[in-house]
Amino acid sequence: xxxxxxxTIKALPGRQELFIIREFDAPRELVYRAFTExxxxxxxxxxxxxxxxxxxxxxxxGGAWRYIHSDANGNEYGFHGVFHELQAPERIIxxxxxxxxxxxxxxxxxxxxxxxxxxxxxxxxxxxxxQSVDDRDGMVRSGMEGGVKxxxxxxxxxxxxxxxx
Amino acid sequence: xxxxxxxTIKALPGRQELFIIREFDAPRELVYRAFTExxxxxxxxxxxxxxxxxxxxxxxxGGAWRYIHSDANGNEYGFHGVFHELQAPERIIxxxxxxxxxxxxxxxxxxxxxxxxxxxxxxxxxxxxxQSVDDRDGMVRSGMEGGVKxxxxxxxxxxxxxxxx
Numbered sequence: 001x002x003x004x005x006x007x008t009i010k011a012l013p014g015r016q017e018l019f020i021i022r023e024f025d026a027p028r029e030l031v032y033r034a035f036t037e038x039x040x041x042x043x044x045x046x047x048x049x050x051x052x053x054x055x056x057x058x059x060x061x062g063g064a065w066r067y068i069h070s071d072a073n074g075n076e077y078g079f080h081g082v083f084h085e086l087q088a089p090e091r092i093i094x095x096x097x098x099x100x101x102x103x104x105x106x107x108x109x110x111x112x113x114x115x116x117x118x119x120x121x122x123x124x125x126x127x128x129x130x131q132s133v134d135d136r137d138g139m140v141r142s143g144m145e146g147g148v149k150x151x152x153x154x155x156x157x158x159x160x161x162x163x164x165x
Numbered sequence: 166x167x168x169x170x171x172x173t174i175k176a177l178p179g180r181q182e183l184f185i186i187r188e189f190d191a192p193r194e195l196v197y198r199a200f201t202e203x204x205x206x207x208x209x210x211x212x213x214x215x216x217x218x219x220x221x222x223x224x225x226x227g228g229a230w231r232y233i234h235s236d237a238n239g240n241e242y243g244f245h246g247v248f249h250e251l252q253a254p255e256r257i258i259x260x261x262x263x264x265x266x267x268x269x270x271x272x273x274x275x276x277x278x279x280x281x282x283x284x285x286x287x288x289x290x291x292x293x294x295x296q297s298v299d300d301r302d303g304m305v306r307s308g309m310e311g312g313v314k315x316x317x318x319x320x321x322x323x324x325x326x327x328x329x330x
Contacts, residue, residue, distance in 0.1 A: 016181060016294065056227075062247050064227030082227050082247040084260040084272055093272050095249040095260060107249055107258050109274040111296060129181065129294050131276060 005156065007149045011140050016133050018140065020126040022152050026159035028114040028122035032089035034155055035112065042067075044154040047147040050077070061085055065094070081107075090114050096128070106135050170321065172314045176305050181298050183305065185291040187317050191324035193279040193287035197254035199320055200277065207232075209319040212312040215242070226250055230259070246272075255279050261293070271300050 005025065011018040024031050034040045038057040046052055050069040057065045066080035078099035085093040092112040097104075109129045117123055130136040170190065176183040189196050199205045203222040211217055215234040222230045231245035243264035250258040257277040262269075274294045282288055295301040
């Protein structure tokens with residue numbers, strides 16, 4: 001399939017939330033699995049020049065997760081949070097914290113919705129809510145967009161491979 | 166001590182957050198304990214005409230919690246969430262969901278800060294961040310203010326009793 005799906009990041013000025021919206025050429029059940037199974041997640045999440053290692057991943061209501069991205073020079077970027085709710089295959093609600101910030105305690109609440117589209121396709125909408133507009137703006141300025149888009153392209157490839165099998 | 170501490174709830178129009186601010190005539194260590202030990206929490210949290218029962222309470226990073234308030238007629242109001250971070254005695258970051266809403270998945274991210282004040286007193290500031298302004302406004306309209314204030318008055322009494330011992 002030649003369709004090129006684009007990642008859209010919406011961050012309205014002055015608000016403490018942003019939205020990441022992306023369609024995939026795969027059913028939502030498959031996309032949901034790629035978000036909630038550690039052995040799949042490590043194959044696509046994040047920038048393509050980083051390696052991802054899962055430290056903790058307990059995909060149940062109330063379960064914790066933690067993973068580390070590392071680059072070729074051995075720099076490590078840790079992230080952790082807790083699953084508030086997993087509602088397969090339609091919704092994930094979780095907390096999210098980047099451990100590399102100057103101080104701890106800057107946490108976002110992420111709600112990911114998985115919708116079915118015609119033709120075996122699907123749409124993922126992730127809302128990230130922040131404790132402040134500054135926190136949200138800091139995340140946008142951090143260059144998250146590039147990493148998110150690269151991750152989605154890697155997920156495209158993973159989903160294509162799964163469906164070819 | 167005759168000082169009467171007032172609970173302030175700040176909810177600016179159009180924002181998806183609110184703040185609950187309250188001083189207590191007790192050191193923050195004692196107040197923090199009252200928020201994080203189940204046998205103390207049940208003695209003060211919520212309106213005075215309701216009975217609180219703890220179903221789950223695991224006060225560690227990544228731990229889950231659930232409690233039920235019930236009235237004299239047997240009506241039950243469940244709440245649950247997950248602790249993202251407990252930093253004794255200064256900060257609690259957790260998710261919070263009221264199970265009585267028409268649909269699941271309306272979750273808030275709560276950050277409670279405990280500060281020391283002179284004279285063995287303390288101040289608690291709770292920020293609740295919502296997925297939408299509507300969710301925030303719905304919580305305000307639900308009459309939360311009365312329950313929060315009654316809870317704080319019950320906490321005043323508990324803290325006075327603990328310090329008299």
